[in-house]
Amino acid sequence: MQLNEYCSDLKKRSITVTEWQSFIAKLYNKIELTELLKFIEFEKLTQGFDYPDLGVNTRKVFFPKLSGLPEKTVFVKKIFGMKKDRAIIPHGHSNMASAHLILQGEMHLRHYEKLGQEDQNLIIKPTIDRIAQIGDNSSISDEKDNVHWFVANTDTAFTFDVIMLDLNNKPYDIHNLDIYEKQDLHNGTLRVPMLDVNTALTKYGKQHH
Structure with missing residues (x-):
């Protein structure tokens, strides 16, 4: 299974995180989405899904037991789901990589x-600002596009996430950001305060129009 091979290679440091991001993007671009939805039993995963009023909810994904597939993967796999105007709040990462x-x-x-x-x-x-639709993908790492922020434009929206934790033999960390309070440094960069998760959810978990 290519996905597990790429993640194993990243864990062993035989590829870089940016190479991993490139390989995963190419793999995602080749995936037949209807087959993936069947493979992860998406309909079953989303039955009775609890959509929070702030932010996003998750469910673990379990791959079927098939010949050639490893019983345990080196990556965490989840779906993330939310209602319209709810957000995966703006946040950065340390010692982890993920693809969505x-x-x-x-x-x-x-x-x-x-x-x-x-x-x-x-x-x-800033590096990316676009509308992402079914079949689109993105990724983060310490080296590239580290901070991300998703806001649902439709009644419901879901991502499939592959997550690599504790890279560089260090514990991972997440930094929630107060993007609206950014300070423009006038060289294409921004200074942005970090927030605790509850404050960040209150401010960014639901967009107010």
């Missing part, structure tokens, strides 16, 4: 590059 495939709905997707940290602020620059 839109399974259902439409999302406003924004990415930023993490350039550094100053006390309780991250220095970032």
